[in-house]
Amino acid sequence: xxxxxxxxxxxxxxxxxxxxxxxxxxxxxxxxxxxxxxxxxxxxxxxxxxxxxxxxxxxxxxxxxxxxxxxxxxxxxxxxxxxxxxxxxxxxxxxxxxxxxxxxxxxxxxxxxxxxxxxxxxxxxxxxxxxxxxxxxxxxxxxxxxxxxxxxxxxxxxxxxxxxxxxxxxxxxxxxxxxxxxxxxxxxxxxxxxxxxxxxxxxxxxxxxxx
Amino acid sequence: xxxxxxxxxxxxxxxxxxxxxxxxxxxxxxxxxxxxxxxxxxxxxxxxxxxxxxxxxxxxxxxxxxxxxxxxxxxxxx
Numbered sequence: 001x002x003x004x005x006x007x008x009x010x011x012x013x014x015x016x017x018x019x020x021x022x023x024x025x026x027x028x029x030x031x032x033x034x035x036x037x038x039x040x041x042x043x044x045x046x047x048x049x050x051x052x053x054x055x056x057x058x059x060x061x062x063x064x065x066x067x068x069x070x071x072x073x074x075x076x077x078x079x080x081x082x083x084x085x086x087x088x089x090x091x092x093x094x095x096x097x098x099x100x101x102x103x104x105x106x107x108x109x110x111x112x113x114x115x116x117x118x119x120x121x122x123x124x125x126x127x128x129x130x131x132x133x134x135x136x137x138x139x140x141x142x143x144x145x146x147x148x149x150x151x152x153x154x155x156x157x158x159x160x161x162x163x164x165x166x167x168x169x170x171x172x173x174x175x176x177x178x179x180x181x182x183x184x185x186x187x188x189x190x191x192x193x194x195x196x197x198x199x200x201x202x203x204x205x206x207x208x209x210x211x
Numbered sequence: 212x213x214x215x216x217x218x219x220x221x222x223x224x225x226x227x228x229x230x231x232x233x234x235x236x237x238x239x240x241x242x243x244x245x246x247x248x249x250x251x252x253x254x255x256x257x258x259x260x261x262x263x264x265x266x267x268x269x270x271x272x273x274x275x276x277x278x279x280x281x282x283x284x285x286x287x288x289x
Contacts, residue, residue, distance in 0.1 A: 039284035080244035180237040188227035
């Protein structure tokens with residue numbers, strides 16, 4: 001059914017999609033599901049997510065995405081292709097699941113409660129460069145510890161240094177993802193202001209820490 | 212932390228704008244389909260009309276990942 005309808009529905013207008021789906025046209029829903037599955041496979045096919053993948057991942061994500069589409073159908077504003085709007089929902093479901101699995105697989109035993117003594121996995125080759133990097137990081141670290149509010153520092157450490165997904169940080173704190181993003185944004189602005197007040201530019205830090 | 216991620220952190224610190232110019236993730240997701248269609252030229256000009264979406268992609272690695280995923284899904288559908 002999906003293959004037979006594929007060529008026909010690629011030309012459907014947004015209005016056609018909406019009317020067919022709202023009329024509970026089984027062919028339309030089945031076709032939409034097929035399009036989501038095809039798109040998810042196209043995206044995952046180019047990535048090394050096999051370790052986090054399961055045989056039912058794509059089907060499970062497509063099913064959850066369709067449930068969300070059904071509940072939000074009336075909210076489609078028509079300022080994009082209908083299918084792009086649907087794929088955005090599927091992308092949110094997929095990435096949320098992959099991030100949760102990634103976090104479960106690599107969560108730190110000891111989450112950061114302060115900025116680390118050294119942030120990078122590697123150390124510079126030359127002693128002179130090592131010294132410059134350690135001096136620069138020492139300043140940035142002191143600003144993270146001293147210039148940010150405890151809340152700003154907490155979310156920055158969790159998301160940036162522990163690499164905890166935004167949605168999970170938000171869930172732990174009982175706030176929205178937007179609230180977490182805002183706190184990180186505020187932390188960045190504070191750090192930028194403090195660094196610029198000391199005459200330190202992005203170009204200098206990039207030169208010190210860059211390859 | 213990998214160097215690339217650390218450099219991205221530094222870039223986002225210096226790229227942080229005033230509150231009024233900074234879009235949150237929810238607003239970003241609302242505009243993302245229109246933006247992607249613009250990039251793929253279904254709606255010519257849509258992406259260039261939404262510079263705040265471009266900025267958010269630069270500031271938020273998770274949303275940048277969502278943008279890339281949606282772009283690839285939508286492109287595979289053309």
